[in-house]
């Protein structure tokens with residue numbers, strides 16, 4: 138993409154006029170709105186963030202010493218500092234030496250379903266630079282749909298698949314629809330569509346031979362019904378053979394990587410025939426203990442002790458390696474990669490993108506996956522530092538293109554243009 142230096146002078150003038158008529162001093166107001174606080178000095182309600190290295194998030198190269206302008210929660214200009222015109226009266230935030238990247242979006246989570254707990258899940262994510270989370274298939278309660286409709290100030294946006302669809306799995310959760318016939322499968326889709334879900338989730342997994350799994354006839358019915366209702370579909374899966382069947386049936390996304398074996402040329406051909414399909418690799422525990430000390434002050438001492446006590450696990454490492462090789466090959470084949478973490482761990486995206494890089498994606502590719510590709514998958518107007526996008530960004534003390542774990546060195550987070558109270 139290209140950076141457009143655009144300043145809406147008419148709007149700026151109108152804003153100044155209104156402020157003058159009201160006699161309002163907006164530098165005070167800016168400090169109190171929704172936890173926002175910008176270095177003031179301006180009077181316009183417009184803020185220019187000056188001098189940072191900008192990682193746009195859409196795959197275009199980083200801009201050393203860039204500037205971008207935010208007005209009403211949207212980015213109105215972005216580019217090389219000396220080419221961006223800063224409106225008169227704008228507040229200025231000096232970010233020299235810092236790196237700015239878009240907030241990340243987590244496209245595979247399972248959040249709380251009670252309203253206040255869900256709101257807390259979403260607030261804690263905003264503090265870690267996550268602007269949205271999609272909950273995939275365990276949301277039986279109605280309050281989640283209230284949260285879905287009204288973005289909570291200072292909290293990540295929420296998306297939900299409602300109740301997902303699977304075969305009967307006695308002994309596991311009974312929140313999902315259990316279906317045995319194509320008619321039941323279609324009825325389940327209609328029920329979730331009526332609830333207002335953002336996507337339809339299916340599970341195609343026999344759980345190690347314990348259950349019947351969704352047949353092509355069943356998931357074909359789900360996908361067809363969903364598409365007729367204008368909804369996309371995402372699949373939990375395990376096996377390459379199911380991945381092929383799902384591709385042929387028109388699935389829109391994979392909520393996990395392929396876990397039983399290495400992908401083959403036949404699958405690569407299916408991927409290349411349907412470049413719009415999204416892969417969310419959702420990497421599991423690598424099997425190798427890693428240092429979690431960066432979470433000091435973010436998680437409790439008890440949780441920290443548990444994390445730091447993780448042990449080496451050869452079986453996990455082997456399973457991880459299959460998925461890593463598949464991610465590497467699918468990424469190189471041009472498959473669209475988004476980011477998702479599963480479960481309810483608010484800081485997990487920072488671990489996930491490290492895994493993606495260890496698997497062979499470049500830091501830039503992992504950032505694009507987690508930011509613009511994931512935001513596009515969710516359909517939100519965010520995920521890049523570009524004109525017209527929601528001003529959802531992180532200010533980092535170090536460059537994640539040098540070391541992907543630098544996404545953890547968060548100085549500030551701005552969500553919809555407002556500084557998040559972390």
Ligand SMILES: [Zn+2]
Nearest residue numbers: 245273479480
């Ligand atoms: Zn899941």
